[in-house]
Amino acid sequence: MPSSMFEMFLGMQSAWLEEQQRALRALAAVPRAFDLERDVSVGTTPHEVVFERGSLRLLRYRRDTPARYLEPVVFCYALINRPYILDLQADKSVVRRYLAEGFDIYLIDWGIPSDADRGLTLEHYVCDLLREVVAIVLARQRVEQLHLLGYCMGGTLSTMFTALYPELIKSLTLLAAPIDFASRDTLINVWADSKHFDIDAFVDANGNCPAAFLQACFLYLKPVQNLLEKKLTFFENIDDAGFVANFFAMEHWVNDNIPVASETFRQFVKKLYQNNELVRGALELGGRRVDLAKIVAPLLLLTAESDHLVPPESTHGIRPHVGSEHVRAMTIESGHVGLVVSGKAQRTSASSVCSPRPPSRSCSAP
Secondary structure, three states, X not given: OOHHHHHHHHHHHHHHHHHHHHHHHXXXXXXXXXXXXXXXXXXXXXXXXXXXXXXXXEEEEOOOOOOOEOOOEEEEOOOOOOHHHHEEEOOEEHHHHHHHHOOOEEEEEOOOOOHHHOOOOHHHHHHHHHHHHHHHHHHHHOOOOEEEXXXXXXXXXXXXXXXXXXXXXXXXXXXXXXXXXXOOOOHHHHHHOOOOXXXXXXXXXXXXXXXXXXXXXXXXXXXXXXXXXXXXHHHHOOOOHHHHXXXXXXXXXXXXXXXXXXXXXXXXXXXXXXXXXXXXXOOEEOOEEOOHHHOOOOEEEEEEOOOOOOOHHHHHOOHHHOOOOOEEEEEEOOOOOHHHHOHHHHXXXXXXXXXXXXXXHOOEOO
């Protein structure tokens, strides 16, 4: 056998042996992976529940040192999935990052709507529940304004609230918040189009939007990645304890879907996805027009370049409509969820929450 062929044979044999060893290591790691799945913990940053109303809970996170800033930050998450994505693990926690920056932190857990809650509307969430939460935080902190941070649908709710109650908001931070729904660059926007989706028939037939329906929509936005590539990547890294722990934490959250109150779902699809009323200035809540021009607080827009749910232009679509003099927009190379679990995104949002305001008007306490 020519030497070159012999060397090629040896190389192929070596590669085969290495692959066999890797497969054996992966197989041996399976029991430990199941242990990690059983023991995975999420939302572990110490906190206390300071307010409850129905299924809603308001969490205040404990600090080991006095806050460096006078005004607190309130995290407003979406009505879909659970808010502990903002405190997924100790090393992947937006909550901990903001605590480290020196803020007092509150987080809204909207809870799980029951069949009795099917009549809850956007007005109820924005003008009633969110308004009460803000009043409670202001009273507890003895301040007149606070920083409001909204992620995903929570950013849309936060935008509505800030437009209606601008005097209460020191700064508004939007993370991948859908604001302008005109684009058809994502499947969600296409699916929600009135040509394809009869929202009235859907709600009338189902009541609250089923969690299983929402889960299926999210999975089939990226079917190959969600149903195949993710599992292959897991097996390839099964002997990496850190990777496995993070994988199961994410899987726990991804599959922890909850229903959405039927009337809120109907309004969100019809008024926003189908009629784009927020940026058109046609949306009314509580008998008042939601006028984005009333938003005058410093505004931070943080978006993900590879977001398949909320394209950056949807969030940036707020800019022509607000009255804010200080607007900062940043796009990070990540996906929708990576925007809150990646270290770079956490550092960017936490360190920038006060920065849209000039240094002479710092948000720090005297």
